Amino acid sequence: MAVVVAMGIAVWQAPAAAASVPLKNITNRYVGSAVAATYLASESDYRAVLTREFDNVTPENEMKWGTVEAVRGQYDWSGADAIVRYAQRTHKTVRGHTLVWHSQLPDWVAALPADELRGVLRDHITTEVKRYKGKIRAWDVVNEIFNEDGTRRDTVFRQKLGDGFVADVFRWAHAADPGAKLYLNDYNIEGVNPKSDAVYDLVKTLRRQGVPIDGVGIQGHLSIQYGFPGEYRANLARFARIGVETAVTEADVRIPTPPDPAKLATQASYFGQLWDGCHAVSRCVEFTTWGFTDRHSWVPDVFPGEGAACLFDENLHPKPAYYRLNP
Ligand code: 9MR
Numbered sequence: 001m002a003v004v005v006a007m008g009i010a011v012w013q014a015p016a017a018a019a020s021v022p023l024k025n026i027t028n029r030y031v032g033s034a035v036a037a038t039y040l041a042s043e044s045d046y047r048a049v050l051t052r053e054f055d056n057v058t059p060e061n062e063m064k065w066g067t068v069e070a071v072r073g074q075y076d077w078s079g080a081d082a083i084v085r086y087a088q089r090t091h092k093t094v095r096g097h098t099l100v101w102h103s104q105l106p107d108w109v110a111a112l113p114a115d116e117l118r119g120v121l122r123d124h125i126t127t128e129v130k131r132y133k134g135k136i137r138a139w140d141v142v143n144e145i146f147n148e149d150g151t152r153r154d155t156v157f158r159q160k161l162g163d164g165f166v167a168d169v170f171r172w173a174h175a176a177d178p179g180a181k182l183y184l185n186d187y188n189i190e191g192v193n194p195k196s197d198a199v200y201d202l203v204k205t206l207r208r209q210g211v212p213i214d215g216v217g218i219q220g221h222l223s224i225q226y227g228f229p230g231e232y233r234a235n236l237a238r239f240a241r242i243g244v245e246t247a248v249t250e251a252d253v254r255i256p257t258p259p260d261p262a263k264l265a266t267q268a269s270y271f272g273q274l275w276d277g278c279h280a281v282s283r284c285v286e287f288t289t290w291g292f293t294d295r296h297s298w299v300p301d302v303f304p305g306e307g308a309a310c311l312f313d314e315n316l317h318p319k320p321a322y323y324r325l326n327p
Helices: 037-042 044-053 078-089 114-131 156-161 165-176 194-208 231-240 261-280 320-325
Strands: 002-006 011-014 030-035 056-059 094-099 138-143 181-186 215-218 222-223 246-256 286-291
Touching: 030 044, 030 094, 030 138, 030 222, 037 044, 037 078, 056 078, 056 286, 078 094, 094 165, 094 246, 114 156, 114 165, 114 231, 138 165, 156 165, 165 181, 165 194, 181 194, 181 246, 194 231, 215 231, 231 246, 246 261, 261 286, 261 320
Parallel strands: 030 056, 030 286, 056 094, 094 138, 138 181, 181 215, 215 246, 222 246, 246 286
Antiparallel strands: 002 011
C-alpha cells in the first residue's frame, strides 16, 4: 500500500495494476461479484476487471421478479440471459438471485388473492429455474424472510400462504433443477444473534423434514461504524455441523465518506475477517462481493454520507481491502 503526504494530509494512493495473481486463483472458494448487465455491456474496463479477478457472478437485479415479469405474462430475460451467457463464455459460475423476496416484487403479485398467489409463485419459480437449468450453481431461493429479533418478516407470502411457503418454494425449485444448490439468504446473520439463531433453527427443521435446502447465504453488508460481527466463525461452523453449505453472498464494507487511510485500513480488516473466516470453515464455499467497484454501488443511494464499500475504487484501482485478501 502506498501512502503519500500531500499538503500535510496523508492520502492513500492505489497502485495502477491489480496483483499479479487474480483473486480467483489464490483460493479454492468461488470468488464472485454482483454484476449489472448494463455496465457489463457498456464498460470494457469494468468487464475486464470482473473477468480477470472473479469466477462467480451474481446478477444484481436482473433475475428479480420485478425485472423478469414486471407486467403479468410479459417476461424480460434480456439482462439475465446476457449475464449467464457472459459467465459461460468466461467459465464462471452463476449464483441466481433471487426467486422469492418481498422487495422488488411487482404490485400485481402482491395484489393476488391467496389461492391464486400460490399457483403464480409456483409458476414463477418453475419458469425461471427451468430457463437456466444446468447453468446456475446456486440459487438464493428465499431472501430476507426474518426480522432482526428472529421472528418471521410479515410479507405478502407469509400473510397469504403461511410460513409453510418456505418449504414449498424449495421443493418447487428443486423439482425444476435438481442440480442447483438451493439457499436461504439474509443480512445481519454474519454473527451469532437472534436472527441467525432463527435461521439456524429453521434450516435444521427443514433438513429434518427432508426439504431440499443446501445452504445459507450470509450477505455480509458491513459498516466500519459498527464492530465486526461477533462469533462469525462459530456461526459458519454451526451451519456446517447441520450439513449445509454457507456462502458470503453480498460482502461490502461501507465507510463514512470521505475515505482516509485509517478508514480504509479498518475496511480492509473487516473484508479480511470475512474472507479468513470463510476459508477457516470447510463448508463455506463462496465469497461474493456486492459489486466490486465504488463506481457502481448501491451504498451511497441507500446510506447518504457513506460509500466506498468495495474492493476497487471508482477508477478500478485495487484498495487496501483488495490487498488484504490478495497480498
Ligand atoms: O444492489 C441492489 C440495488 O441495485 C437495488 O436497487 C436494490 C433493490 O432493493 O437491491 C439491491 O440489492 C440487494 C439484494 O438484492 C438483497 N440484499 C440487499 C442488497 C442491497 O440492498
